[in-house]
Amino acid sequence: MATLRNAITISMGINDEFALTYGSWLQQCTISFYLLSEKSKLASAFMLLFWSLGTLLLIEQLHRASNILPVVERQPLLDKALIYQREAVTSLLTIAQRIVDVSAMGQFRLINSVQAKMDFISHHANTALVVLALSKAIEHTIDLHISADQHGDLTSTHLSNTDPDSEWVASMKPLLTCFLTLDSTVSGAITARPALQRLMQQYGDILMDCWSHEDVDNLSQ
Incomplete structure (x- = not known):
């Protein structure tokens, strides 16, 4: 039990230290x-995606x-995990909307390439x-907004209280758009x-x- 408590303390400490050190800078990148x-769009977007992913994986372990x-x-512990979850989900929804917005303006040139271009979300080498x-x-967006008695298990979400007109449902559309864009590539079809x-x-x-929702206004922080 002492080992578990120590691991929790260290993990949460690292998460909090990173947020304290780089949180304001990442928020400014989003704004x-x-x-x-x-190049800066690509770098900051994937950094935000992967940092938020790491936070969500930490939440599941908590x-x-x-x-x-x-x-x-x-x-x-669950209260702290909920704070992490809200922040990570907000960050992911926001950056997904940003990615969709800039993707609507055209494909991005590959780094170190003069002519080759591809969709923004497809630029990272690790599609998986x-x-x-x-x-x-x-x-985690669904988990945050669906009433459920989870008992510490994020997979036990009940869907009976879903409100199809809720703004949070529409807020996931950029995530689905990114999914479908990836699916149009060879590696995306696999992953x-x-x-x-x-x-x-x-x-x-x-x-x-x-x-089926109409496009929602851009999320802002």
Whole structure:
């Protein structure tokens, strides 16, 4: 038990230290995103995607750890995990909207290439990692807004209280747009398509409602 507590403390400490050191800078990158150069847009967008992904993976481990800890220690840990989750989901939804916005202006030139271009979301070499970030963003957005008795398990979300007109449902549309863009590439067909099929099996009604929504205003922080 002492080892678990120590691991939790270290992990949360690293997360908090990174946020304290780089959080303001990353937030400024998001705010000024449309004004950045192509290279800076690509670098900051993927950094935000992957940092938020790391936070969501940490949250899932905190939920698992809460099942092992004594009851008196469980709720404070889950409360902290909820704060992390809200911040990470907001960041992912915002940067996904930014990516979709700039992608509407055309493809981005490949770094160190004069002519070759591709869609923004397809620029990262590790497509599987991008797909994982998008998948976790969808899962955790739904988890945040669906009433459920989770008992520390993020996979136990009930869908009975879904409001198809909710703004949060529409806010996931940029994530789906990024998924479909990836699916149009060779590597995306291997990674994005199976992930999207799995999400549709689990959250099909919500995602269909999301896709049928009119475009929402850009998210802002």
